[in-house]
Amino acid sequence: MRLWKGLYMNAYENVTNAMPRVRGVLLAYNTNVDGLKYLETNDLEERIERVGRERVFELVEKPPGRIRNLEELFAGILWSITHGKAAEWFVESDEVREYLMEWGWDELRMGGQAGIMANLLGGVYRVPVVVHVPQNTETQAGLFMDGPIYVPRFYDSAFELVHPREAVEDGEDLIHYIYEFPRGFRVFEVEAPRENRFIANADDYNARVYMRREFREHFKKIAERVDLAIISGLHVLKERYSDGSTYRDVLDRVASQLRVLNRLGVKSHFEFAYTASEAVREGIIEMLGNFTSVGLNEVELASVMEIVGDSTLAEEVLNGDLFATIDAMNLLMDETGIERIHFHTYGHYMALTRYRGEHVRDALLFAALAAAAKAMHGNLERLPQVRDALSVPTNERAFPLVEALEREMDMENGIVDMTDRQLAFVPTKIVASPKSTVGIGDTISSSAILGEFARTL
CATH class of the missing domain: 3.40.1190.20 (Ribokinase)
Known part of the structure; x- marks a missing residue:
């Protein structure tokens, strides 16, 4: 020791x-916006019951690895809870995307491996970084920390590097819905062996x-x-x-x-x-x-x-x-x-x-x-x-x-x-x-x- x-x-x-x-x-x-939701047992159980508990648990045994309906969404969340492991499945259904938006989040954070690393290396360690941001919306740009963090842009036909907040553009927010749970989190008869999260990826830009x-x-x-x-x-x-x-x-x-x-x-x-x-x-x-x-x-x-x-x-x-x-x-x-x-x-x-x-x-x-x-x-x-x-x-x-x-x-x-x-x-x-x-x-x-x-x- x-x-x-x-x-x-x-x-x-x-x-x-x-x-x-x-x-x-x-x-x-990959840089995006993370919408974090901290799971609550009663809320999750009620949602699963409404879409069909038996079918959801069947899918946990044979995880589809993607989300085309609500049953697959909750199967993914339950799979992560059951194994205590992180997983990320892409959302292929507009209906599910609307559901996720309505379910909402507890907080918004910088997301995407490149975005998270940019805030750490540039914002905390103060090492200059150049980061790729697919859609630099006002929401996205606002999640970058102060510091030597740069994105490339064209200005009057010239190429330059500026902080993301100086290069805001119109576009859609690229949101990844992240469902966090602690160690010991229980839903029905399932208990999480360790803390982790499930990610429902509704971001078409980073998917390509x-x-x-x-x-x-x-x-x-x-x-x-x-x-x-x-x-x-x-x-x-x-x-x-x-x-x-x-x-x-x-x-x-x-x-x-x-x-x-x-x-x-x-x-x-x-x-x-x-x-x-x-x-x-x-x-x-x-x-x-x-x-x-x-x-x-x-x-x-x-x-x-x-x-x-x-x-x-x-x-x-x-x-x-x-x-x-x-x-x-x-x-x-x-x-x-x-x-x-x-x-x-x-x-x-x-x-x-x-x-x-x-x-x-x-x-x-x-x-x-x-x-x-x-x-x-x-x-x-x-x-x-x-x-x-x-x-x-x-x-x-x-x-x-x-x-x-x-x-x-x-x-x-x-x-x-x-x-x-x-x-x-x-x-x-x-x-x-x-x-x-x-x-x-x-x-x-x-x-x-x-x-x-x-x-x-």
């Missing part, structure tokens, strides 16, 4: 001292990974102003669209922009999210070798193993087997040639890298502090909030895993020196009653890659 306390304190100082060295970070492609003209035509100008790029939002791609285009068209555009980043020497991180379509998942995995780094959790890593062809390993990863997870990370690195894999799950994080250094472990520790601070406050507004998370208890349930790694792999101070790779392992900080879970994964991954990269400058 004393060892980790000291490592956490040093990591905070090391990472925060290094952050000002970063010239800029590119964040693309829409790229603004400014990004398409002036991507090189943007890339020349940054040292690091974090790409996300590809998980909602469909295999085919009504206009005849496919997910391949989008991936080709992303690959083209990746080539620009690589030519300029910009490090790139891909933030994975669960991708329902196996074809889209396979296409993304084929691209991973063009990135420097990838971040994923146990559900996402298991889904990758299914594509790679090891269903047994996928099941072991889902069941929380530590050494199976390490095997899966090594297999993914072998298959793609990627330099860095960041794995985050409840209670501990790991990073497998083709390079060595304590800065990798320190970045994970800093990310754990940021995640704990976000869980405590819901939204992060100031860097000292991250430092305050030093007081949050370190997860003692991860200590047997530490001992196993020390015994089986000679881990020392959270680092395993492998033949041609390094594995870093850290127990996280656990907040007993988190205010919100939305965006914690994005907070973890962006803090870790930024913290690690800043230490190399």
Whole structure:
């Protein structure tokens, strides 16, 4: 316990001292508005009863992965509660969209991986960021924090970077409806094993990974102003669209922009999210070798193993087997040639890298502090909030895993020196009653890659 306390304190100082060295970070492609609803048992049970409890529970057993009617909406919510896992399904019904709007929300927040990371990196860490915003409405722009956060725009035919509030435009608000529940939340006979949320995605722009003209035509100008790029939002791609285009068209555009980043020497991180379509998942995995780094959790890593062809390993990863997870990370690195894999799950994080250094472990520790601070406050507004998370208890349930790694792999101070790779392992900080879970994964991954990269400058 004393060892980790000291490592956490040093990591905070090391990472925060290094952050000002970063010239800029590119964040693309998904920014939207999150409408958060904190679920209440009586309200949810009444709504489920009205649409048909028996049918909803049938769908929980065979989740459709999309929403075409109210039964599927509530099946998705119940699936997340039952498993204590996050899920995101696209809403394909206008009737359901009207229902969601009428059901409403308790609060509006910045949404989308790129948007959440922009507020964290630019608004809290004060690192300059350039963020892609598909529809920069007044509502959307108003959710961006003060700080060095920029969007590209044309002004009198000239290209410039300005704060989103200086580039407001007409358009529809892109709303993702997020249904949060705490650990122990009960609905009928179901009890949530841990806190999490279900997302009903009613956003047609991000579902197509829409790229603004400014990004398409002036991507090189943007890339020349940054040292690091974090790409996300590809998980909602469909295999085919009504206009005849496919997910391949989008991936080709992303690959083209990746080539620009690589030519300029910009490090790139891909933030994975669960991708329902196996074809889209396979296409993304084929691209991973063009990135420097990838971040994923146990559900996402298991889904990758299914594509790679090891269903047994996928099941072991889902069941929380530590050494199976390490095997899966090594297999993914072998298959793609990627330099860095960041794995985050409840209670501990790991990073497998083709390079060595304590800065990798320190970045994970800093990310754990940021995640704990976000869980405590819901939204992060100031860097000292991250430092305050030093007081949050370190997860003692991860200590047997530490001992196993020390015994089986000679881990020392959270680092395993492998033949041609390094594995870093850290127990996280656990907040007993988190205010919100939305965006914690994005907070973890962006803090870790930024913290690690800043230490190399």
